[in-house]
Amino acid sequence: MEALKSFLIAVFIVFACISCSTTKNPKIEVSTNIEKKPCKIAVLPFKNQTDDPTISNLFYRIFLDTLIEEAHFEIIPEGQIRRILILERYTGNKEISRSLINAIRKRTGADALIIGEILESNRKELKLSVLIYAIDTSSGKLLWTTYYSKTGEDYRKVLHFGRPFTMTKLAKNMADDILYTWNEEHLGGCW
Known part of the structure; x- marks a missing residue:
């Protein structure tokens, strides 16, 4: 009986380690010459590079809400940005001009501008890929980029637990993961 109990505990530990080891973190490229870390940021509506007409607005709103929530x-x-x-007269289809960055x-008084693009979206397979840029508003230089791609299966813990079933x-x-990684990398904030 004791051997069976030990075997079951060992199987559970191995299974838990395997299920937790498949997570991927957002890929972040940070500029080497960041003069000061941004505190006050403006977030532009995300561009949509997919066939799903609503996904960019969905991710933009969730990302913005998560930024506010994290504080x-x-x-x-x-409303001020819009x-x-x-x-x-910026339509969202054009590149961000230096004059627009200066106007913002x-x-x-924003220190940085956050610009995002939805690169891939699939509601059937529950897959989403995003690319987010942070630009210094005083110099127009790129501060960092974040690329993140996930499926619903990537969040599965055990059986079906932890797996999201909706794109929302x-x-x-994904927004939580991105902001957690930004905080871990000390990429800015009002501390």
Whole structure:
């Protein structure tokens, strides 16, 4: 009986280690010449490179909400950013110009601009890939980039536990992972 109990405990430990070892962290490339870490940031609506017309707005809203929830950064309100985009006649399809970056810095005092793109989205297979850039508003230089791609299966712990079944939950899990990695890498914040 004691041998069976030990065997079951060993199998459980091996199974738990295998299920936890398959996680991938967001890939972050950080510029080597960051003068100061951003505290006040503006987040632009994310671009959509997929066939799903709603995924960029979904991820943008969840990411923005998670940034506000984490409270490590001072976030410029979305309405203020949208007003600047309208005044500058930015449609979202064009590249971000230096004049737009300057206008955002001048009107909001933002230290950095967060720009994102949804690269891949598949609701059937529950897969999402995002690319996020942070740009210094004073110099226009790239501060860091984050690439992250996940499927619902990547979050499975044991059996079906932990696995998201909706794109909304997958996006929330990914946003949490990205911000956790940013905090671990000390990429900014108002400390």
